Amino acid sequence: MVELELGMVAFAAAFAIGISAYSAAKAETEIGTAALGALAENEKLFVPSLILMVIPETIVIFGLVTSILIIGLAG
Amino acid sequence: MFHAEEMVKVRISGPKNLMKEIIGSLYDLNLLHVNPFKKKENDFFNSGNSFDEASEYSKTLVELRSVIDLLKIRKSKKIKKIENISQANARFVKIFEEVKFLNSELTGLRKEREAIKRKLEEPVLNLNVKPFLLKGYSNVKLFKGVCQSDFEPELKNEVKSYYLMGNNEETANAFILVVPLSEEEKTRKILLSHGFAESEIKFDESKKELESMLASVRKKIRLKRKELRAIKKKHKLFINSFEQALTQLNEKAEAPLQFASSMRSFFVNGWIPAESLQKFENSLSLAAKKRIHIEKFDAGEKAPTKLENPKPTNAFELFLDLYSLPKYYELDPTVLFSITFPLFFGFMLGDVGYGLLVFLISYTGLRLLKPGKQLKNLLTILLLSSISTIFFGFVFAEFFGVEFVHNPLINRVHGITQMLLISVLVGVLHINLGFVLKAVNGFAKHGLMGAIEEGISWILLELGVALVILENFGMISFGLISGGIISLIALVLMVKGEGFAGIIEIPSAVGHIISYARLFGIGLSSVQLALIINNLAGQHIWNGITGFIIGLIVILLGHAINLWLGVMGSFIQSMRLHYVEFFTKFYKGNGIRYMPFGWKRGD
Numbered sequence: 001m002v003e004l005e006l007g008m009v010a011f012a013a014a015f016a017i018g019i020s021a022y023s024a025a026k027a028e029t030e031i032g033t034a035a036l037g038a039l040a041e042n043e044k045l046f047v048p049s050l051i052l053m054v055i056p057e058t059i060v061i062f063g064l065v066t067s068i069l070i071i072g073l074a075g
Numbered sequence: 076m077f078h079a080e081e082m083v084k085v086r087i088s089g090p091k092n093l094m095k096e097i098i099g100s101l102y103d104l105n106l107l108h109v110n111p112f113k114k115k116e117n118d119f120f121n122s123g124n125s126f127d128e129a130s131e132y133s134k135t136l137v138e139l140r141s142v143i144d145l146l147k148i149r150k151s152k153k154i155k156k157i158e159n160i161s162q163a164n165a166r167f168v169k170i171f172e173e174v175k176f177l178n179s180e181l182t183g184l185r186k187e188r189e190a191i192k193r194k195l196e197e198p199v200l201n202l203n204v205k206p207f208l209l210k211g212y213s214n215v216k217l218f219k220g221v222c223q224s225d226f227e228p229e230l231k232n233e234v235k236s237y238y239l240m241g242n243n244e245e246t247a248n249a250f251i252l253v254v255p256l257s258e259e260e261k262t263r264k265i266l267l268s269h270g271f272a273e274s275e276i277k278f279d280e281s282k283k284e285l286e287s288m289l290a291s292v293r294k295k296i297r298l299k300r301k302e303l304r305a306i307k308k309k310h311k312l313f314i315n316s317f318e319q320a321l322t323q324l325n326e327k328a329e330a331p332l333q334f335a336s337s338m339r340s341f342f343v344n345g346w347i348p349a350e351s352l353q354k355f356e357n358s359l360s361l362a363a364k365k366r367i368h369i370e371k372f373d374a375g376e377k378a379p380t381k382l383e384n385p386k387p388t389n390a391f392e393l394f395l396d397l398y399s400l401p402k403y404y405e406l407d408p409t410v411l412f413s414i415t416f417p418l419f420f421g422f423m424l425g426d427v428g429y430g431l432l433v434f435l436i437s438y439t440g441l442r443l444l445k446p447g448k449q450l451k452n453l454l455t456i457l458l459l460s461s462i463s464t465i466f467f468g469f470v471f472a473e474f475f476g477v478e479f480v481h482n483p484l485i486n487r488v489h490g491i492t493q494m495l496l497i498s499v500l501v502g503v504l505h506i507n508l509g510f511v512l513k514a515v516n517g518f519a520k521h522g523l524m525g526a527i528e529e530g531i532s533w534i535l536l537e538l539g540v541a542l543v544i545l546e547n548f549g550m551i552s553f554g555l556i557s558g559g560i561i562s563l564i565a566l567v568l569m570v571k572g573e574g575f576a577g578i579i580e581i582p583s584a585v586g587h588i589i590s591y592a593r594l595f596g597i598g599l600s601s602v603q604l605a606l607i608i609n610n611l612a613g614q615h616i617w618n619g620i621t622g623f624i625i626g627l628i629v630i631l632l633g634h635a636i637n638l639w640l641g642v643m644g645s646f647i648q649s650m651r652l653h654y655v656e657f658f659t660k661f662y663k664g665n666g667i668r669y670m671p672f673g674w675k676r677g678d
Contacts, residue, residue, distance in 0.1 A: 054648070065495065065589060065592050068495060
């Protein structure tokens with residue numbers, strides 16, 4: 001029984017980081033496509049594009065923090 | 076250091092007949108950032124006109140640059156001084172005519188080559204029919220070409236007698252069809268309904284002849300290109316020098332467009348660095364034989380920005396160049412950048428081995444490559460960051476992922492909670508630094524109240540919230556009331572300073588602080604990858620000679636990939652923490668780059 005609970009905790013943690021990583025990746029595909037389009041028109045937009053590109057990565061960080069909290073709270 | 080170089084706004088006025096001398100002197104001084112004159116409706120002054128020779132210069136420049144483009148002449152620093160412009164111009168006209176003629180011939184030859192190539196690709200040539208068999212008929216009609224679908228069954232039904240050659244896979248469906256003249260219209264209709272494309276081949280062109288024609292055209296093209304190369308080799312230096320000389324002349328001749336002028340006088344507004352003012356005044360009045368007047372004003376808000384930071388922190392000006400320069404009166408965060416960027420980078424990569432590698436790569440790059448300004452700045456940034464990487468490598472006691480001390484100061488792999496706390500704490504500090512800078516900017520613009528409303532209010536709010544949370548955890552007993560009051564005051568100040576937009580920013584500020592968790596997240600993934608590589612290699616490396624080779628490959632390749640990922644990740648994430656989390660607190664940007672009127676060497 002203990003092992004099932006442990007498995008559930010691990011699963012929840014994995015779910016937290018997995019889904020947030022997927023969402024960030026999904027967001028980045030769209031931003032990346034648009035950014036490349038913009039870059040083709042104007043190379044000076046490189047830094048703004050780069051910044052926009054990495055903004056969704058915060059989502060993964062939130063997911064990571066949540067996973068760690070889940071594991072930590074479960075002990 | 077924390078501000079752009081001090082500027083003085085000047086207005087230079089003088090008589091028009093000395094304009095050329097004054098412009099020449101301004102150009103040589105290379106100090107004045109010109110503020111172009113824009114005529115308003117009832118201004119007494121008009122915008123100036125360029126000198127007469129300007130149109131001649133720009134016409135020649137267009138021709139000159141087209142020649143440079145055509146001959147693919149690269150810009151070089153080797154320049155010969157051109158003494159006599161009209162002589163040089165005569166020489167250039169000759170070169171230009173020659174190049175133009177050669178180029179038009181070349182274009183014609185290329186067109187010819189393409190036409191022959193197209194013919195050679197025609198499938199009808201595969202039929203290998205002797206050309207003389209295809210001409211001189213008066214009673215039959217001859218079709219040659221390709222159809223998209225098979226027309227033969229239909230033809231059989233409609234036309235009584237015909238002769239068909241080809242039209243199979245061997246000839247790629249090319250065919251020659253002969254029908255009596257009386258059946259011509261009917262046949263054409265059938266062929267067209269099957270997507271007939273008639274061949275362009277003339278009757279007297281065989282495959283062999285076409286091939287020899289192609290070879291001769293190619294030879295001609297080679298000869299012409301050789302001639303062009305010879306011209307390039309002979310005149311390269313001259314063309315480059317002439318281009319530079321002419322560009323300078325043209326810039327001078329067009330300068331008056333930005334001046335204000337009346338019948339006999341002119342004036343020009345602009346900024347110069349305060350420390351060069353004396354030199355500027357002296358040289359200019361000397362050039363104008365003292366018949367000139369220079370007024371001085373405060374720099375004002377629109378003054379251009381010239382960053383001035385001590386070495387090696389000025390390498391970090393790269394980040395502002397890429398983002399947006401600060402306004403003249405705004406804080407220049409380059410020095411802060413140069414402290415926190417390497418720290419963040421090192422904290423994320425944090426490995427003695429990787430640090431040493433990055434150090435070696437950037438050091439040899441700086442020594443051997445003779446890099447341009449941007450690359451040099453980038454390598455300097457990497458060099459400083461690698462030192463901090465080595466430092467944090469010792470803190471975490473990691474060497475290519477291997478723990479070389481049993482109880483390091485901080486264990487990155489197991490002390491996750493500790494690392495998370497440190498990261499968020501760094502976030503709180505960094506973001507509050509941003510608020511302090513915001514207060515400083517507010518103070519510069521609106522005085523003490525501005526500083527309190529725009530920057531301090533945020534810090535007060537954090538304090539209030541912290542007090543409430545501490546009471547919640549039972550650590551203090553007075554937190555709820557005092558914290559609430561402080562937060563309320565902070566909110567009122569915030570709304571007064573920035574309107575309700577400030578309140579909307581509160582949740583994002585919380586998000587920003589948590590965002591600093593990436594400081595350890597990136598590092599953790601980097602260590603884990605290194606550990607996996609080491610484990611994988613460790614399984615093989617002591618298993619005989621083949622195992623050793625496999626293990627070695629895994630180690631070299633794996634760590635090379637991980638280093639690349641780690642450096643890229645740490646660099647971009649550290650940059651992002653500054654641009655997104657830090658800069659949004661205080662930085663406005665949109666400054667104008669200080670671009671003095673004069674010759675710009677290189678880029």
